[in-house]
Amino acid sequence: MSPLVQVFSAIAAVLVWVVAWYFGTAQEVSSIWWRSDTFAHGLLVLPISGWLAWRNRDRLAGLSVQPSLIMVLPILAAGFGWLLGELASVASVAHAALAFVLVFSLIGVLGFRLARPLAFPILFLLFGVPIGEFLLPVMMDYTAEFTVAAVRLSGVPVYQEGLHFVIPNGRWSVVEACSGVRYLIASLMVGTLYAYLSYRSLKRRLLFVAAAIVVPVIANWLRAYMIVMLGYLSDNRIATGVDHLLYGWLFFGIVIILMFWIGGRWREDLDPVEVDRPLSMADATASRGGFARVLPLALAIAAAPLALRYVEHFELLHPETAASIPQLTVVAPWTETQASRAEFKPSFMGFREDSLRHYTDGTHVVSVYIASYANQQPGHELVQSQNTLVLPNDPHWNRLNEAQGPDSGAGRWLATRISRESMKALVWSGYWINGRLVTSDYLAKGLLVLGRLQGHPDTSVFGAVWASAEDDVKAGAALQAFHQANGRALLDQIAAAARPVQQ
Template structure:
């Protein structure tokens, strides 16, 4: 005889309303949901997203006997939070930020529970609902820092092992060959997988909040250190074997085997302090009293109100689309201002890795003392999730750069259009026969022009882009990348300082003409 109770009568209407509301949200936001699934499918880093909803449903199913006696009571307060989540989705969609729209979608799905069932039930299901956020593919923003830490630890460990190392950025040379820390070496896959498993393990194994927090902290720290050790061991394996081992596919195999052993060890140790499981709650006895039989708000009405809220961004977005500009871009080039002149050709063949622009230009300028400056204008219009101004894939140099490598990054202070501006800066090296070859070096700056303003901040650029669309001015924007060659006769520090001064002088003279050229481009129908 099954111990599964029949669905209590007071649950039937609320559950039906909740299910219909969830289906409606997935239908309205199908593009966002399918985009999230596509990332799970193509990226091993986020492949765990496929099982996260299943695990959340299973966790809720385990609680069914505890939830059954509770009375669903819709909460109008949750409607305000739904409105905030819908607003976040709209803002993210206006500037094509996958992380924002996908996070907002999960927030909408989670908030339907208090909206239809009430806060008491939502609190009872807090962890299963919160676990759904692990399905959101967020984490790429950590890549640069994780790669930097991995490179620094590996090089330090190699030197402590007596191996001489020459480093430039994320690339380094040891006597047996050259190595580079790329995205796969960052350890982000290990960290996300470890934190996901660690949170689930802590919830299932511990009742004490202190134990849970400590174990989650360990789940964050362990993959970080393990990845550093993995990178060091792979380089040492290659070095000691004359590059016969750990340089091809086995490079990744050794990494995952090592990580698997580390995670198993972490779970094994954590299990030693696991709390005894609580006794299972017996099924409801027939006729057991239901708490709070009287409902102040119908679940159906609550679900309908929630549906109107979550549908509102789509109506507003259609209205905003009426004022968008989708005509071809005719890109204006800044005119040279005295004493500078336009050069016959740019000072290098470097092209930034900015993805899918509407139009580009590359112009060279020569200063009064023969200073050379190159200007890349990369213009965007009718942006979408593949073609957008601010993207983690818009880089000075692609990870597999075509003849160029980035050896340092930072920022620089300058003035543009009579306003102070902090720009993103990087030193680039032409790949010409190896890491230590005397290839051309460039000092490059990058900043955005959006909504008639200059900024180097990704966040500010996104906010200005959203404001531009909300005020009916379209989504036009540009990335401005300017660069100057480094003087090979000077030391590295002196050459960078001189190049930065050249770029500062160029912007002081050409700030107005640069702004006017971008405005002309925006106004041309």
């Protein structure tokens, strides 16, 4: 077998072995590529990486596969990260960890001498990780702030409320498609590839990659401003329908083309290339005992999936689930009501069971929502980007701000102010994890992983209590009154919903 065939056969074998052990996660990633416009570029990552490897085949002359056992350690570390992601039901962590398992495995099996000329094609695989949605809220906020400020500087009066704002002849909202995340991800991947192919000095490559990050963000801000001003100046005759997206992509495309055109003034790919000196015949000879050196790497790849199967087997031996959500026993004068005023409901999905009830003391109206997430599975996670009080593109409610809420006795609530036209609402919410009320997504995931590693059942619960009124003061007074009378009972209800029962 020629050395070149040996190299690409080793690459294919590693890919098959990794996908076979992490098939569920690999299938999740590929399905995201197919269904998501934001991450559709992932479909091109493997072909581009393969083409880049083949493009560098001349640099592989005189080299052969020489596995490096030291890579067992980073493979195990990446596998452990994948295991934590699976136990905590954090898909993004599991997806990223899988990519690093693949990268470290390729380096380990090929060896450092081969991995060096193939470094960029191997690392390019990381662009296949469907991650970046966590940037949505931040980039939407910045887009809204820039657009409002720019419109005001243009002499147009603006009333802003969160991501929604009103100008004299129309209402505008910054939704997910306006965040610029798609532009940023696409620009970063294409810009990095362009920098690798066009430049040889590390400084120029890094500068162009930095430009590929900054330019689409600023371009998206200008695009949003341009769309609003076109709508305003045309009295909403243009830039308010399908042409809204058309103008946006056209503007973005022009900006990116200009960026590449300017970057091309300093390209170095036409300069003569200094070919690496081939190694000696001793180095070019495949190492003896190749199977014995690959075996530890293969076992390291399989370690994390085997550990997960053991944990799942242990849980099957102790089948437990969460108890049904009990009814809240409120203290007089509070009674349950069917108040139509509490039309708000947290935007949570994937729960095992949920409950929404309303209570009144004759003066105030308070709503209580509880959702049980026992034995979380992919698509049924408690903490995920789609589970939030108010979605960024909610047509009715706007999230204004968040702050630390009162002490529940088992942790502090998260206090969130939301609004709907002339109606205001104050929401106290939190995650109940292992007997604690927490508001941090990261802490909630950490406690979940710790509990599962200790053999505890997953009985996670989300709880929220809120009041609607004409202003924040009245809403806060209603919540305070309810909390003083029924705060302990509410906490007991959440704890009872999380209490495991034997099947």
